[in-house]
Amino acid sequence: MDRSGGRARHSGDLIASLSGRNPARNLHSDVLWELGLAIVSGQFAEGEILPPDSDLLDRFGVSRTVLREALKTLAAKGLIEARARIGTRVLPRNRWNLFDADVLAWFFELGPEVGFLRSLAEVRIGIEIEAAALAAERSAPELSAALIACVEQMAIAETPAEFARHDLEFHRLVAEASGNPFMASISALVEMALTAAFTISSPVNDPVALGVTVGVHRRIAEAIRDGDSHAARLAMRDAISQGFDRAAGRMEKDV
Amino acid sequence: MDRSGGRARHSGDLIASLSGRNPARNLHSDVLWELGLAIVSGQFAEGEILPPDSDLLDRFGVSRTVLREALKTLAAKGLIEARARIGTRVLPRNRWNLFDADVLAWFFELGPEVGFLRSLAEVRIGIEIEAAALAAERSAPELSAALIACVEQMAIAETPAEFARHDLEFHRLVAEASGNPFMASISALVEMALTAAFTISSPVNDPVALGVTVGVHRRIAEAIRDGDSHAARLAMRDAISQGFDRAAGRMEKDV
DNA sequence: TCGATGTTATTGTCATACTATTGCGCCTGT
DNA sequence: ACAGGCGCAATAGTATGACAATAACATCGA
Numbered sequence: 001m002d003r004s005g006g007r008a009r010h011s012g013d014l015i016a017s018l019s020g021r022n023p024a025r026n027l028h029s030d031v032l033w034e035l036g037l038a039i040v041s042g043q044f045a046e047g048e049i050l051p052p053d054s055d056l057l058d059r060f061g062v063s064r065t066v067l068r069e070a071l072k073t074l075a076a077k078g079l080i081e082a083r084a085r086i087g088t089r090v091l092p093r094n095r096w097n098l099f100d101a102d103v104l105a106w107f108f109e110l111g112p113e114v115g116f117l118r119s120l121a122e123v124r125i126g127i128e129i130e131a132a133a134l135a136a137e138r139s140a141p142e143l144s145a146a147l148i149a150c151v152e153q154m155a156i157a158e159t160p161a162e163f164a165r166h167d168l169e170f171h172r173l174v175a176e177a178s179g180n181p182f183m184a185s186i187s188a189l190v191e192m193a194l195t196a197a198f199t200i201s202s203p204v205n206d207p208v209a210l211g212v213t214v215g216v217h218r219r220i221a222e223a224i225r226d227g228d229s230h231a232a233r234l235a236m237r238d239a240i241s242q243g244f245d246r247a248a249g250r251m252e253k254d255v
Numbered sequence: 256m257d258r259s260g261g262r263a264r265h266s267g268d269l270i271a272s273l274s275g276r277n278p279a280r281n282l283h284s285d286v287l288w289e290l291g292l293a294i295v296s297g298q299f300a301e302g303e304i305l306p307p308d309s310d311l312l313d314r315f316g317v318s319r320t321v322l323r324e325a326l327k328t329l330a331a332k333g334l335i336e337a338r339a340r341i342g343t344r345v346l347p348r349n350r351w352n353l354f355d356a357d358v359l360a361w362f363f364e365l366g367p368e369v370g371f372l373r374s375l376a377e378v379r380i381g382i383e384i385e386a387a388a389l390a391a392e393r394s395a396p397e398l399s400a401a402l403i404a405c406v407e408q409m410a411i412a413e414t415p416a417e418f419a420r421h422d423l424e425f426h427r428l429v430a431e432a433s434g435n436p437f438m439a440s441i442s443a444l445v446e447m448a449l450t451a452a453f454t455i456s457s458p459v460n461d462p463v464a465l466g467v468t469v470g471v472h473r474r475i476a477e478a479i480r481d482g483d484s485h486a487a488r489l490a491m492r493d494a495i496s497q498g499f500d501r502a503a504g505r506m507e508k509d510v
Numbered sequence: 511t512c513g514a515t516g517t518t519a520t521t522g523t524c525a526t527a528c529t530a531t532t533g534c535g536c537c538t539g540t
Numbered sequence: 541a542c543a544g545g546c547g548c549a550a551t552a553g554t555a556t557g558a559c560a561a562t563a564a565c566a567t568c569g570a
Contacts, residue, residue: 026530026553028327052520063555065320068521072283072324076331078356084562094431097438099354101333123437130381140520153307177350182378185353281522283559307551318524323552339531339552 019110031070033106039090040106049087050080076101079084101188108192120193120203121244125237127186128171130234132220133229135177143177144225151221155214160202170196174236177224197243197246201250209246216242271435284449286315286325294334295361300447305335327476332358356443363447369503375448376499379388380492382441383426387475388484390432392495398432400479406476410469413456423449423470432479456505466500471497 038044056067071088074080078097082088097103107116112155135143152169157163171190175183203209216239223231274296274501290311298315305311311322334354337343351358362371390398405425411417426445430438458464470496478486 026326028553042309053521064555065323066555068320069324069553072327073331076328076355076357082521083562086562087520094439094442097352097355098437100331100352102331109376117436119437122381122389122433122435126381126383126385127378128381130377134377178377180374180377181348182374184349185351187349241334245516283522309551320525324522337552340533340550341531342551430540 004175011110027062027066028069028073031062031066032073032102034060035070035074036079036102036106037109038221040103041110044090046090046092048090050090052087057104057129063116079103085134094198099186099189101191104188104192108196110194114251117244117247118190124186124193125240128174128181128240129233129236131175131178131180131183132224132232134180134183135174136224136227136232138179139177139224139227143173146223147173147177147221147224148218150226151214151218154217157204160198160204162195163202163204164198166216167198167213171220172202174220180242194243199249203246212242213239276439280434281323282317283324283328286317286321287328287357289315290325290329291332291334291357291361292364294329295358296365299345301344301345301347305345307342319347334358335482347434350420354441354444356446359443359447362437369506372448372499372502375444376495377476379444379448379495380491383429383495384431384488384491386435386438387479387487389435389438389483391482391484391487392481393434394432396480398428399476400495401404401474402428402432402476402479406469406473409472410465412459415453417458418457418459419449419453422468422472429475449498451504455502458501467497468494 036216044050048060051059053067057064066132071080071082077100078091078095080088083092106238112120129224147170150166150173153166154163157166168187170190171189171194172184175187178184201214216235219235220232220239223235299305306314308319308322312319315322326335326337330337332355333346334351335343336346342420353359359446360459402425405421405428408421409418409425412421423446426449427439427442433439458468471490474490476486478484478490
């Protein structure tokens with residue numbers, strides 16, 4: 001393995017940097033990512049038994065401490081389950097915690113397929129529609145003002161990254177305004193979806209698309225401000241499916 | 256701490272047993288649950304620094320290996336973050352992965368408040384409504400037949416546990432029928448919600464409530480069978496909010 | 511044939527030592 | 541008096557080697 005000085009960081013970097021996180025760079029995390037990717041990619045299939053600790057130790061060239069902590073982390077995310085004498089088994093996909101930021105990142109690292117992006121858009125629709133409706137019913141004036149401000153920022157953004165930051169902030173604010181802690185907990189999901197979408201095609205360079213995107217977000221903000229939960233639902237659905245359509249359409253074209 | 260022979264298993268047992276899981280009973284898991292509960296309960300507040308490893312070692316009387324693996328597990332679930340020289344900090348709640356089965360279990364272990372149950376019902380509505388609609392659009396005949404069969408089982412269930420099992424299976428099937436892996440991933444959420452609801456008040460002992468609950472599930476199954484996504488949405492919303500209302504109403508009465 | 515039993519491979523736990531990181535205070539030079 | 545660098549020390553990170561617990565499997569016995 002790559003144990004020399006210039007160890008290359010996994011490319012989740014660009015996603016992490018956009019989200020402002022500062023993931024620690026340590027051995028444990030390297031092993032974690034390599035194993036996580038291997039599992040998500042199907043290199044270790046569901047139900048399969050991983051090589052025993054001793055083999056993995058050779059493969060990664062780390063201490064048992066590091067390896068075991070990486071395995072425990074994977075277990076915590078529902079990807080594997082270790083049992084004495086049996087070995088460490090890859091759990092079926094429906095046990096994986098897809099709402100985990102790392103697990104999601106591994107999926108994206110492999111180049112997300114359209115079907116996966118669609119699934120992501122579908123859950124986002126489910127959750128964020130409800131969040132928008134709740135926000136409309138409960139939101140305080142300050143928050144709806146902040147939402148409006150966010151839309152203005154989106155309108156004048158000059159780079160895709162800048163636009164994405166405000167877009168993400170917008171959705172985060174809606175989740176917060178819903179007053180429901182679960183809604184806020186899916187920001188990782190939104191982050192990935194937006195980053196992926198904008199990596200594929202950002203509306204910043206296309207005045208028409210930009211107008212549409214900003215417009216639909218404005219509709220959400222105004223509906224929340226006016227306490228119109230029905231309108232908020234519709235607008236949020238449009239915002240998400242429109243974003244997905246743009247990315248999916250672009251992927252089609254490239255193929 | 257309780258290091259004597261008869262160490263009492265955390266009471267997540269009854270939930271785990273209902274769901275058919277077989278959680279390993281090892282030291283790591285004991286420490287994990289104790290720390291997890293302490294954090295979720297606010298005994299260690301958000302932003303606070305946990306005692307250093309050395310103190311925790313004394314407190315739990317385990318080896319450093321075990322303690323660190325427990326901490327790594329908590330970190331994987333987004334509850335804490337460790338940094339050299341700083342210590343191990345409890346992350347703000349919005350970083351916690353509330354869709355994790357353990358984290359949820361810790362919340363329930365503390366006796367869930369009505370507000371928490373409401374939040375749970377709200378996300379379930381968002382996600383499962385969409386799952387039901389997708390199932391209606393995509394579902395194969397076998398699956399809708401299985402759904403109907405599930406409803407029949409609910410109707411003739413004799414114990415609360417039996418009823419809950421079929422109810423859970425019903426929602427799992429809907430998620431599966433949606434063809435969306437994220438939907439299936441929230442079964443932990445549903446499990447907790449149902450278990451909590453039935454622990455508080457099961458419709459089995461109340462013929463009227465039983466009829467209502469079975470009826471609304473039948474409406475879902477039939478809508479999916481008929482490919483009527485709109486009806487599926489409405490019925491699923493009714494099923495979840497009705498379940499919540501029953502539990503919440505019962506809690507009110509008790510107070 | 512089947513059931514009890516020992517063997518052994520694999521994960522689980524322990525103890526200790528050393529390394530890397532980084533906040534904080536000291537110390538220096540201006 | 542102040543700014544900036546420099547090292548101390550506290551804390552998590554890593555390494556190593558040993559032993560304990562678990563459970564599939566082969567082996568033996570009835």
